[in-house]
Amino acid sequence: MLSEEAKKKYLEDHGVRCPYCGSDNIDAQDADFLDDMMYQKVECLNCQKEWTDHYKLVDIGESEEDDPQLPESICQDGSIAK
Ligand SMILES: [Zn+2]
16 A cells, blocks of 8 residues: 555656656556546556556647748748848
8 A cells, every 4th residue: 555655756756656666667558538537557567566647637738730830931041031
């Protein structure tokens, strides 16, 4: 059973280390989605423990593909052709 302290540490490290043994040799498995939550199973390859990361949808960003391209009239030196 994980202590609250171990959980807190895990979250502070953004889930990069096993909360049981501290190894960074962890492997994320399948994710399940439920409403605005995502649950991802994680396995430690060092101590073989498993746990579940809980993610919540907090924000969205527009796709970078929609960024406007630089106008072709910009010269190589960065000045804009008139
Ligand atoms: Zn471990």
